[in-house]
Amino acid sequence: MKLRSLLFVPADSARKLSKSETVPADALILDLEDSVAPENKAAARKMAGDFLSEHAKDRRKQLWVRINPVIQPAALEDLAGIMHGRPDGIVQPKTRSPDDVLLLGQHLEIFEKDLGFATGSTRILPLSTETPGAIFSLGQYVRCDQRLAGLTWGAEDLGAALGAQTNKDRQGKWTSPFQLARNLCLFAAHAAGVAAIDTIYADFRDPEGLRASCDEARRDGFSGKLAIHPDQVAIINSAFTPSEEDIIQARRIVELFEANPGAAVLSLDGVMLDIPHLKQARNILAMAE
Numbered sequence: 001m002k003l004r005s006l007l008f009v010p011a012d013s014a015r016k017l018s019k020s021e022t023v024p025a026d027a028l029i030l031d032l033e034d035s036v037a038p039e040n041k042a043a044a045r046k047m048a049g050d051f052l053s054e055h056a057k058d059r060r061k062q063l064w065v066r067i068n069p070v071i072q073p074a075a076l077e078d079l080a081g082i083m084h085g086r087p088d089g090i091v092q093p094k095t096r097s098p099d100d101v102l103l104l105g106q107h108l109e110i111f112e113k114d115l116g117f118a119t120g121s122t123r124i125l126p127l128s129t130e131t132p133g134a135i136f137s138l139g140q141y142v143r144c145d146q147r148l149a150g151l152t153w154g155a156e157d158l159g160a161a162l163g164a165q166t167n168k169d170r171q172g173k174w175t176s177p178f179q180l181a182r183n184l185c186l187f188a189a190h191a192a193g194v195a196a197i198d199t200i201y202a203d204f205r206d207p208e209g210l211r212a213s214c215d216e217a218r219r220d221g222f223s224g225k226l227a228i229h230p231d232q233v234a235i236i237n238s239a240f241t242p243s244e245e246d247i248i249q250a251r252r253i254v255e256l257f258e259a260n261p262g263a264a265v266l267s268l269d270g271v272m273l274d275i276p277h278l279k280q281a282r283n284i285l286a287m288a289e
């Protein structure tokens, strides 16, 4: 299932939960972590659990939940409050390494067995760059099993951990520590064979900036992006959907190779095409499905 846009919805807000039903996001991320104050966590768990149950039969969008960090007792309370609602997956914050993902997987397995769900059916999407140490094990996600749905990254918590004064320069580009985190997340996701999901665009009143950020992400190999506001979703969906032109060109490339079995290099419209071009054309057709 495609995951172009994933909208965070603070799970303690009845108003935002209700609004989220009308938003055409591929996935909602019901948040129990940083957008919920400690005194509201218990209520948010109940609201997220109820929302999942109410939408048990209507899963036009995937329903994910961001729990608290797996090393905190709150994480188990989160899972106890929501797993009965059968979330499609868990967004895992402040993931320090693939070991954290494996640990969460063990917790999920206990709930799945208890509730009669297939083992491994609850996917995991880690925020893979929120702690400084996490950067050093990004190459290891290939050790994770089929629960791993993708990798995404976060700049805000990382910036706070570094004591960075900002994460963007005057032109609005990521400063170099954050570019490094972004790029390593991209490589890590592809090395593990899972989706690379770009981080949020924080200025939700800047559609042009969001569009440019999406275009750069798609250009570089991300296949989707996190969102924080309903207005961001349509822009993200359109940026991560191949255009009609892209699809026609991709089909021409695939058909050309099919018509020339055994050929590893061909030319089309005066341009050299080899196997990486064929792979890229197939990627575009897969994204378009």
Ligand code: COA
Pocket: 007, 008, 009, 010, 015, 016, 017, 019, 020, 031, 034, 035, 200, 204, 228, 229, 230
């Ligand atoms: N999910 C669902 N609905 C949302 C929403 C979200 N993330 N953000 C805003 N809305 C709703 C608002 O409730 C409002 O609906 P209403 O007209 O029925 O009241 C409508 O969309 C327009 O919202 P707007 O007034 O433009 O924004 P706001 O000032 O109410 O909220 C934020 C701004 C940033 C606080 C809000 O977008 C938000 O909470 N985002 C998610 C934050 C988050 O989860 N952070 C953690 C991950 S980084």
Ligand code: MG
Pocket: 034, 093, 154, 156, 157
């Ligand atoms: Mg955070």
